[in-house]
Amino acid sequence: MGKKDDLRSELQHLVGALRNHVANERDAYNPVSRLTMKREPIPRREEEGMGGLSALKPSAKAGTSKTPPALAGVREELGDCTRCTLHRTRRNLVFGEGSAGAKLVFVGEAPGEEEDKQGRPFVGRAGQLLTKIINAMGLKREEVYICNILKCRPPGNRNPKEDEIATCEPFLLKQLEAINPEIICALGTFAAKTLLRTESPISAIRGKFHDYHGRKLMPTYHPAYLLRNPDAKKLVWDDVQKIMKIL
Ligand code: SF4
Numbered sequence: 001m002g003k004k005d006d007l008r009s010e011l012q013h014l015v016g017a018l019r020n021h022v023a024n025e026r027d028a029y030n031p032v033s034r035l036t037m038k039r040e041p042i043p044r045r046e047e048e049g050m051g052g053l054s055a056l057k058p059s060a061k062a063g064t065s066k067t068p069p070a071l072a073g074v075r076e077e078l079g080d081c082t083r084c085t086l087h088r089t090r091r092n093l094v095f096g097e098g099s100a101g102a103k104l105v106f107v108g109e110a111p112g113e114e115e116d117k118q119g120r121p122f123v124g125r126a127g128q129l130l131t132k133i134i135n136a137m138g139l140k141r142e143e144v145y146i147c148n149i150l151k152c153r154p155p156g157n158r159n160p161k162e163d164e165i166a167t168c169e170p171f172l173l174k175q176l177e178a179i180n181p182e183i184i185c186a187l188g189t190f191a192a193k194t195l196l197r198t199e200s201p202i203s204a205i206r207g208k209f210h211d212y213h214g215r216k217l218m219p220t221y222h223p224a225y226l227l228r229n230p231d232a233k234k235l236v237w238d239d240v241q242k243i244m245k246i247l
Contacts, residue, residue, distance in 0.1 A: 070178035071100045074171060078151065084167040086152035092119030096147025096175060103247055104139070105181040106130065107172065108222065109190040110150035110160055121146045126224035130187070133223065137240050145179055147172065149194055165194055173213060183243050184215055188222025207239050218243055 075095050081087055094111040097120055106122070114124035122130045131141050150160050150168045176184065186192040189202040195217060196210050202219060209216045220239040221232050 071175065074174040074178055077174070078171050081151065084152075084164045086150065086154060086164055089155045090152040091116045093151050094119055094121050094148065094153075095151055096121055096145060098141065098145035099143050100145070100179060102143065102145040102179055103182045104185060104243065105145040105147065105176060105179060105183075106134075106185045106187055107191050107195065108146075108148045108187045109194075110148050110157075111153040112157055113153070115148075116153035121148055122223075125227060126222065129223040129226060133236065133240060136237075137244055145175075145181065147175060149191055159190065160194075169194075176213070176215065182216065183209075183246060184212055184217040185240070185243060186212075186217055186219045188225060191222075192217075192219030206235065207242070209242070216246070 078093070078095065081093060087093075090111075092111075094115050098105075108122065111121065112124055112126070115121055115127070121127070130146070134141055134144055149172055150164055151171065152168075154160055154164070184195075186195050192202055192205055193199065195212050196205065196219070198205060202221060206219045206221065209218055211217065218239055220236050221229075226233050226236060
C-alpha cells in the first residue's frame with residue numbers, strides 16, 4: 001500500500017506539473033499576448049521610419065540642408081538676366097560665391113573689371129585684400145559668402161542707377177533668404193547706403209550693427225578704399241572684430 005500511495009502521489013505531482021506547464025505555454029501563446037508582443041516592435045520601426053521622415057520635415061537641420069537647392073534656385077531664376085540695361089555691356093554675370101550655409105555674407109556694390117572678366121566677386125586687388133581680412137578673422141573665403149547688390153558691372157565702374165538697384169536687389173534678398181546668415185557685412189559707402197536706405201556717410205554708420213530685413217548688418221569700408229587709405233585698416237579691423245564676437 002505504501003508503494004502504491006507513493007506512486008499515486010508521484011503521478012499526481014507529475015500531472016499537476018504537466019498542467020501548470022501547459023497553462024504556462026498557453027499563456028505564453030495567448031493571442032492577446034502575441035498581438036501585444038508583435039505590436040511592441042512596430043512603434044519602434046515606426047519611430048525609426050519617422051526619423052527618416054522627420055529629416056524631410058522643416059527643422060533647423062533641414063533648413064540647412066535645403067539651403068543649397070534654394071540658392072541654386074535663385075541662380076536659376078536669375079538666369080541669363082536681361083532685366084536691366086547692364087546686361088548689354090557685361091561680359092559675365094557675377095552671382096556670388098562661397099558657402100551656401102555661411103553665417104557671414106559680404107555684400108559689395110557691383111562687380112569691377114576683373115570680376116566682370118572672371119564672373120567671380122572680389123577677385124581683383126581689392127578682392128585679394130578682402131580675402132586677407134577674412135583669413136585674419138580666422139575664416140576661409142569658402143566659409144563665407146561674397147556677392148554684390150548688382151550682379152553686372154556698370155560700364156566704366158560708374159555708380160549704379162536707382163532703376164538698376166531696384167531691379168537687381170530683390171535677387172540679393174533672395175540670396176540672403178536662401179543662405180540665412182547671422183550677419184551681413186556691407187562693404188563700402190555705396191553698398192551700406194543703398195542697403196540701409198540712408199544718406200549718412202559710411203564714417204557715421206560703420207562700426208555699428210544695423211537692421212536689414214531682420215538681419216544684423218555691419219557697414220565697413222570697402223577694401224578698395226583701404227588700398228588708397230591704409231590707415232583705415234584699423235577701423236575695419238575694429239568692425240570685423242565686432243562681427244567675430246557674434247560669430
Ligand atoms: S544687374 Fe541684375 S538686373 Fe541688371 S541685368 Fe544684371 S542681373 Fe539682371
